[in-house]
Amino acid sequence: SAVISQKPSRDICQRGTSLTIQCQVDSQVTMMFWYRQQPGQSLTLIATANQGSEATYESGFVIDKFPISRPNLTFSTLTVSNMSPEDSSIYLCSVEAITMRGVSTDTQYFGPGTRLTVL
């Protein structure tokens, strides 16, 4: 398995500002993912972040709004830019765990999430 931590765990922000969320994994992983869970809804994938390349965004999500960094195999950040109340959600980081030999286990593990409220 993989142990994932996120910072901050929650935040309340003003409209028009930006927030950067950090995701740290206790082991090296190839693929990291960022999901959004809006109030009362299920999870939606924002983008896939691979080390050494630009993130791949899902339909409806753009880099200018959700810039992502992936500087190494254990860390990633997601920035929510120019926030509006509609961005109030839980943002979750997940990883696809790999074995000691670098083979994917096909299992995705999730961090505890960052609860964002935009006023």
Add this chain to the structure above:
Amino acid sequence: KQEVTQIPAALSVPEGENLVLNCSFTDSAIYNLQWFRQDPGKGLTSLLLIQSSQREQTSGRLNASLDKSSGRSTLYIAASQPGDSATYLCAVREASGSRLTFGEGTQLTVNP
């Protein structure tokens, strides 16, 4: 576009009861299916992963089945306990890529 549906949306049972949560998906070309548990205000905990070639997986009191051809999976919880109270999510991974498509979850309450 893959769509995942979970029924029921909410379920309340007395402690000790066996129960079944249902998950259906529209595109049978999946790579695997994963069941998660989400406690209020928390992240997701992986419960079981079923590969597309498998029919079921078991972990303790949990048993998940997969019928890929009919686009269905069930999560069976035996001898339910109050600690099982949580939202249960199923997610399918497409045969191409790593994206997980989630259902909206079943909110389970087990009453003492």
